[in-house]
Amino acid sequence: MLADLHPNRNAIGPYVVFSRQRRADGLAVVLVHGIGTSSRYMAPTGRRLSSDFSVYAPDLPGFGQSSKPKEALGIPALVEVLDRWMTAVGIPHAAMVGNSFGCQVIAEFGIQHPERLSAAVLQGPTMDASDRSPLGQFRRFLADLPREKLPEYALNANDYWRTGVPRLLETFRIALSDRIEEKMPRLAMPVLVVRGRHDPIVSEAWARRLASLAPDGQFVTTRGAHTPNFSEPDAFSQVVRSFLNRRLGFEPRPPA
Numbered sequence: 001m002l003a004d005l006h007p008n009r010n011a012i013g014p015y016v017v018f019s020r021q022r023r024a025d026g027l028a029v030v031l032v033h034g035i036g037t038s039s040r041y042m043a044p045t046g047r048r049l050s051s052d053f054s055v056y057a058p059d060l061p062g063f064g065q066s067s068k069p070k071e072a073l074g075i076p077a078l079v080e081v082l083d084r085w086m087t088a089v090g091i092p093h094a095a096m097v098g099n100s101f102g103c104q105v106i107a108e109f110g111i112q113h114p115e116r117l118s119a120a121v122l123q124g125p126t127m128d129a130s131d132r133s134p135l136g137q138f139r140r141f142l143a144d145l146p147r148e149k150l151p152e153y154a155l156n157a158n159d160y161w162r163t164g165v166p167r168l169l170e171t172f173r174i175a176l177s178d179r180i181e182e183k184m185p186r187l188a189m190p191v192l193v194v195r196g197r198h199d200p201i202v203s204e205a206w207a208r209r210l211a212s213l214a215p216d217g218q219f220v221t222t223r224g225a226h227t228p229n230f231s232e233p234d235a236f237s238q239v240v241r242s243f244l245n246r247r248l249g250f251e252p253r254p255p256a
Helices: 039-049 075-089 101-112 134-147 150-163 165-177 180-186 204-213 233-248
Strands: 006-012 015-022 028-032 054-058 094-099 117-123 191-196 217-222
Touching: 006 075, 015 039, 015 075, 028 039, 028 075, 028 101, 039 054, 039 094, 039 150, 039 233, 054 075, 075 101, 094 101, 094 233, 101 117, 101 165, 101 180, 117 233, 134 165, 150 165, 180 204, 191 204, 191 233, 204 217, 217 233
Parallel strands: 028 054, 028 094, 094 117, 117 191, 191 217
Antiparallel strands: 006 015, 015 054
8 A cells, every 4th residue: 555645834935835745764856746736646656656765745836735825926936935945844955756837847946956956857848849839738738638537637627726717827828938948958967858658738859859958868758648647657656766766876765
């Protein structure tokens, strides 16, 4: 039976940041969610990774059970809160695993705080430059819906409701204007770009391009579509575990 992640709340300046955690010895892994969602859909992967790592999955301000600032925070502001939250919970440095917009947050974090980012796993990194428009991205989102598993619909619908339409649209605008491809060459840590083989939101060409731009980048395909962190957590967590093992040389904990 998989161990669960435990809820936690920390005051970070004017915000309260909710997170799901399972602390242990060894490498810390921070899971970063996408637009409008929360740490809930990262939890299936987090529970599997917690057999080997300390796992932390925060809700960024504006999302999930964290504080809702009046205005949507931009990516640099989200990074600053994430950095301060890591200090508050006692994480000096960590590997980060992101999905979708979470990858854009991690890329910015790696530029602003490179000493705190041991490695980055970017799963389904947005926004694909071949179709960087609101209509194009909405079409891709609709194409992804039937490729994901039904339980995620209810989970994400609830998270979108918590986020609210104005914040969702403003964060989408922020994500569209962000150029992750310009940041990849500045990420000095090991970077793994992951794409679900049936992902209509992120093309293989785009994912491969981002991996090639990172000085120490790799690309891998896994099962599923845009959110294998929820729909295919066994396969995805094994990809993450294998990458961190090879690149950071962690020692898996023996079975209890």
